[in-house]
Amino acid sequence: MTNQPYGGGYGYGGQEPPVTPYQQPPGTPYQQPRSQPQAWPGQGYDHAYDPYADQQHTQQWQGQTWETQMQPPVAAAAPVTPDPVQVPEPAPVAAGEPEPEPEYGPATLAGNARITDAQRARAEGRSPVIEPGMQPALLTAVLGLLLAGGAALGTYALLVPLVVLQGVTAAGWFRLNGMWPARQGIALGFLGALVADAAMLVSDRSPGVILGTLGVWVLLSLVLQLRSHADPDERMYGLMATVVAAALAIAAGGYLAADADAVAVGAVAVAAAMVVRALPVATAASVVIALAAAGGAGYAVGRMSTDAALMGVGAAVCALIGHRVASYDYPSRFVHFTAGVALPLAAAGPVVYTLGRVLG
Numbered sequence: 001m002t003n004q005p006y007g008g009g010y011g012y013g014g015q016e017p018p019v020t021p022y023q024q025p026p027g028t029p030y031q032q033p034r035s036q037p038q039a040w041p042g043q044g045y046d047h048a049y050d051p052y053a054d055q056q057h058t059q060q061w062q063g064q065t066w067e068t069q070m071q072p073p074v075a076a077a078a079p080v081t082p083d084p085v086q087v088p089e090p091a092p093v094a095a096g097e098p099e100p101e102p103e104y105g106p107a108t109l110a111g112n113a114r115i116t117d118a119q120r121a122r123a124e125g126r127s128p129v130i131e132p133g134m135q136p137a138l139l140t141a142v143l144g145l146l147l148a149g150g151a152a153l154g155t156y157a158l159l160v161p162l163v164v165l166q167g168v169t170a171a172g173w174f175r176l177n178g179m180w181p182a183r184q185g186i187a188l189g190f191l192g193a194l195v196a197d198a199a200m201l202v203s204d205r206s207p208g209v210i211l212g213t214l215g216v217w218v219l220l221s222l223v224l225q226l227r228s229h230a231d232p233d234e235r236m237y238g239l240m241a242t243v244v245a246a247a248l249a250i251a252a253g254g255y256l257a258a259d260a261d262a263v264a265v266g267a268v269a270v271a272a273a274m275v276v277r278a279l280p281v282a283t284a285a286s287v288v289i290a291l292a293a294a295g296g297a298g299y300a301v302g303r304m305s306t307d308a309a310l311m312g313v314g315a316a317v318c319a320l321i322g323h324r325v326a327s328y329d330y331p332s333r334f335v336h337f338t339a340g341v342a343l344p345l346a347a348a349g350p351v352v353y354t355l356g357r358v359l360g
Contacts, residue, residue: 129327132340137278139341144271147255147345148301151263155205155256158263159197162256166193166249169346172339173245176326177237185242188224192217193249200256207257207353210250217246252342254349262311262356265302269294269312270319270348277323291316307359314355315348322347 143161150158170189174182196213203209225239255263273294277286294316295309302308322343326335 129324131278131327132323132336134275134278136336136340137274139337140274140344141271143341144267144274144345147267148264151255151260151267155201158256158260159201162197162252163194165255165342165345166190166197166252168338168342169193169252170245170249172326172335172342173248174241175332176328176335176339177241179238179241182238182241184224185238185245188217188221188242189245189249192246193253196250196253197256200253205257207254210253210257214247214250217250218243221246248343248346252346252349254351254353258353258356261302262352265298265308265311266315266348266352266355267345268301269298269315270345272297272312273316273319274323274344277320287320290320294319311352311355311359314351318348318351319344 143165146161147158147165150161167190170186170193173189174185179185192213195217196210199209199213200206221239221242225235225242228235228238230238255267258266273290276293277290279286279289281289291313294312296312298312298315299305299309302311322345323340325347326339326343
């Protein structure tokens with residue numbers, strides 16, 4: 001009689017029963033292979049192991065299971081390339097029609113707000129010049145005519161438009177340099193101009209008072225900046241802005257030191273040059289025409305004098321330099337109506353006094 005292996009035949013010399021791999025018919029759901037029964041204490045599995053007993057006994061699994069159906073293989077997703085954005089070309093402008101005004105540029109993907117072409121150019125590092133335009137030029141002309149009229153009426157009549165010019169000069173220079181609000185610097189520069197004006201009135205309009213006041217105000221500005229707790233670079237920048245603003249406001253007092261005829265010629269010449277410069281003409285041609293207009297205005301106001309014409313041209317040259325400075329680095333509308341109005345006249349103040357003394 002052949003001995004049957006006990007309990008599965010392991011350890012008693014029997015051979016391991018052959019295990020038939022589980023075969024699943026194609027097209028049928030996947031089923032978990034049934035595990036072999038094991039003898040647990042108290043269950044009475046004392047019979048010999050039958051390799052085909054799993055066909056008679058089925059183990060039941062309870063509870064939720066994952067989906068076990070076979071799924072078709074998923075192909076690798078190909079990279080998707082977005083379609084290029086089509087930018088519409090601007091419509092052609094018909095002959096004789098005015099070109100459209102510059103519009104806001106498209107919004108960027110980085111989240112920036114819609115900005116103008118000027119702001120975008122500044123962000124890219126470019127710094128072209130935007131001229132103030134006709135309205136600031138007209139205000140400059142009005143202020144120049146007031147200076148000329150005040151000089152004809154007397155010293156104290158000249159003092160009123162001069163004080164306005166000095167205050168606007170100090171405020172415009174700080175705003176042109178991007179420093180706003182800068183009440184202390186503006187007040188300091190304007191106060192220096194008032195001190196210079198008062199000293200000239202006391203000293204019978206002596207021009208040396210202008211240089212003395214300017215030297216004192218440079219020292220005062222330096223002391224005040226040393227007491228500041230800002231960064232060194234910021235303190236140096238504020239010092240330079242304060243000194244230049246005070247210097248321009250004080251130098252405008254040259255109108256008060258000059259003769260009445262020289263003030264009239266210089267102020268009218270600046271007024272004519274600024275209005276002509278604001279005309280829609282090419283820059284080079286506009287500058288030449290502005291200088292010619294200033295010379296003609298000086299010749300007319302100076303009683304047909306060649307010296308007066310030369311004085312008008314000299315004052316216009318300084319005024320054009322001030323106009324250029326006020327147009328630099330994308331200034332705002334406030335800059336145009338402060339620095340753009342005052343800098344041409346303020347820059348011409350010392351020249352009006354000097355040429356008035358030289359040309360007589």
